[in-house]
Amino acid sequence: MAQEDVFRKLVAHCKEYGYVFPSSEIYDGLSAVYDYGQYGVELKNNIRKYWWDSMVLLNDNIVGIDSAIFMHPSVWKASGHVDAFNDPLIDNRDSKKRYRADMLIEEHVLKMEEKVAREVEKARERFGTAFDEKKFRETNQCVLATQSKIDDLNRRLAKAMNETDLAELRQIIIDNEIVCPVSGSRNWTDVRQFNLMFSTEMGSTLEGSSRIYLRPETAQGIFVNFHNVQKTGRMKIPFGIAQVGKAFRNEIVARQFIFRMREFEQMEMQFFVRPGTELDWFRHWKDIRMRWHTALGFGEANYRFHDHTKLAHYANAATDIEYRFPFGFREVEGIHSRTDYDLKQHQQYSGKKMQYFDPEKGESYIPFVVETSIGLDRMFLQVIAAAYTEEELRKEDGSADMRILLRLPACLAPVKLAVMPLVKKDGLPEIAEKIVHTLRFDFNCQYDDKDSIGRRYRRQDAIGTPYCITIDHQTVEDDTVTIRYRDSMEQERVNIRSLKDIISEKVSIGALLKKL
Numbered sequence: 001m002a003q004e005d006v007f008r009k010l011v012a013h014c015k016e017y018g019y020v021f022p023s024s025e026i027y028d029g030l031s032a033v034y035d036y037g038q039y040g041v042e043l044k045n046n047i048r049k050y051w052w053d054s055m056v057l058l059n060d061n062i063v064g065i066d067s068a069i070f071m072h073p074s075v076w077k078a079s080g081h082v083d084a085f086n087d088p089l090i091d092n093r094d095s096k097k098r099y100r101a102d103m104l105i106e107e108h109v110l111k112m113e114e115k116v117a118r119e120v121e122k123a124r125e126r127f128g129t130a131f132d133e134k135k136f137r138e139t140n141q142c143v144l145a146t147q148s149k150i151d152d153l154n155r156r157l158a159k160a161m162n163e164t165d166l167a168e169l170r171q172i173i174i175d176n177e178i179v180c181p182v183s184g185s186r187n188w189t190d191v192r193q194f195n196l197m198f199s200t201e202m203g204s205t206l207e208g209s210s211r212i213y214l215r216p217e218t219a220q221g222i223f224v225n226f227h228n229v230q231k232t233g234r235m236k237i238p239f240g241i242a243q244v245g246k247a248f249r250n251e252i253v254a255r256q257f258i259f260r261m262r263e264f265e266q267m268e269m270q271f272f273v274r275p276g277t278e279l280d281w282f283r284h285w286k287d288i289r290m291r292w293h294t295a296l297g298f299g300e301a302n303y304r305f306h307d308h309t310k311l312a313h314y315a316n317a318a319t320d321i322e323y324r325f326p327f328g329f330r331e332v333e334g335i336h337s338r339t340d341y342d343l344k345q346h347q348q349y350s351g352k353k354m355q356y357f358d359p360e361k362g363e364s365y366i367p368f369v370v371e372t373s374i375g376l377d378r379m380f381l382q383v384i385a386a387a388y389t390e391e392e393l394r395k396e397d398g399s400a401d402m403r404i405l406l407r408l409p410a411c412l413a414p415v416k417l418a419v420m421p422l423v424k425k426d427g428l429p430e431i432a433e434k435i436v437h438t439l440r441f442d443f444n445c446q447y448d449d450k451d452s453i454g455r456r457y458r459r460q461d462a463i464g465t466p467y468c469i470t471i472d473h474q475t476v477e478d479d480t481v482t483i484r485y486r487d488s489m490e491q492e493r494v495n496i497r498s499l500k501d502i503i504s505e506k507v508s509i510g511a512l513l514k515k516l
């Protein structure tokens with residue numbers, strides 16, 4: 001099945017099974033804004049907890065905060081967001097559609113890369129096991145010509161973005177005959193800068209009100225609290241401050257479901273270090289964060305680092321952790337060595353010292369910062385995209401049946417256990433209810449007695465419930481139940497008393513944290 005079809009089905013599945021709904025859907029929705037349903041919110045809470053505990057519980061020198069969304073307007077002047085948090089936009093005069101100029105070019109590059117990949121695959125099929133991909137890429141004229149165009153284009157794009165050269169961005173689009181995906185025309189406007197911050201007024205009267213911004217990242221709430229936390233927590237460098245919270249960006253092109261939203265949540269950690277040690281810490285956090293991702297068991301080959309060659313003016317190293325989504329490898333998390341830029345800027349704009357006295361060195365300095373920054377919603381999409389599975393099952397009569405399941409890691413699954421009486425009589429519902437009432441203190445359990453047992457299993461598979469317990473007539477005799485495993489569909493008979501131990505071990509986030 002084409003990957004776009006998989007993605008389309010995944011989005012429909014999220015809606016059908018109470019994971020994600022379009023915001024204000026009865027009014028036809030609001031572009032790039034989404035609500036989480038009854039299962040979505042549980043999955044989101046579990047991902048958040050996995051992140052939070054891995055930072056704050058596992059590290060003696062990392063503490064958490066929860067800063068306000070509204071901040072003093074000068075924060076955003078100091079951080080550079082008022083002047084430079086812009087995307088270059090371009091309109092197509094025929095379709096009236098608006099695009100990010102750099103993205104139009106990147107998508108063009110992607111198409112050329114796909115062309116190269118197709119050539120490579122064709123050759124692989126032709127030559128079989130004797131195929132040497134490296135040699136083929138280095139010698140095939142068609143591949144070499146396309147690759148050279150890709151390299152030129154990437155160089156031109158990086159330079160234009162670095163120098164904020166809007167005319168050059170437009171020229172790249174014209175030179176490469178990039179057309180509007182909707183109208184198919186090349187009738188482009190000039191490229192203009194567009195600031196991504198949402199703003200509103202604070203104060204009740206026009207004269208007394210001031211323009212404030214909805215934060216576009218949570219990190220600044222950490223920077224401005226650096227001294228508060230360091231002093232009250234008597235923190236010694238190196239130390240980190242973690243935060244999870246909403247961020248807002250008026251994205252020009254908001255697409256791919258919850259991949260790029262206008263209101264989203266970030267999980268960020270700023271790690272304050274001695275100047276000169278930041279690149280060691282950058283490597284350290286790269287390793288730690290990659291391990292956090294791969295511990296979920298979605299396959300190491302589906303992740304990669306994308307080291308930035310073009311660095312923001314305040315960074316001396318940066319990388320993205322990318323995951324292979326159905327629409328290709330894309331960023332899930334950024335790890336940035338941000339030097340002392342932010343604290344220095346806040347020192348300058350606020351007039352307050354942002355220095356730290358290092359007792360071991362006997363001197364004061366502005367700490368350097370290594371940041372790890374991951375979107376909670378994007379991580380949600382990554383998890384659910386990795387978990388979504390369509391499985392063909394052979395029935396006894398030889399016909400095929402389709403099973404849709406979410407292979408969620410048990411510790412992230414919204415419902416851990418569904419408890420089902422085989423029939424709604426003979427005392428079976430009462431036993432099932434008693435099990436739910438006992439186990440609900442330990443994990444999220446669901447009582448389910450509607451439809452046939454087969455349909456109930458399928459419903460729980462679609463939600464991603466790792467364990468189903470069935471109460472049958474034998475239960476009345478000997479206190480045993482069947483436990484059915486979502487992924488293998490195997491069943492085993494166990495005593496009711498052992499349920500808590502069997503399930504707790506597998507669904508605890510603690511067990512996952514121990515793998516890190």
Ligand code: GAP
Nearest residue numbers: 217219259260261264332333334373374375378
């Ligand atoms: N403080 C650094 C920072 O905000 P970023 O690369 O702009 O860096 C970090 O964002 C992460 O936040 C991204 O890797 C992504 O997971 C998430 N993110 C950014 N913009 C987003 C959006 N519009 N919708 C959903 N997630 C977003």
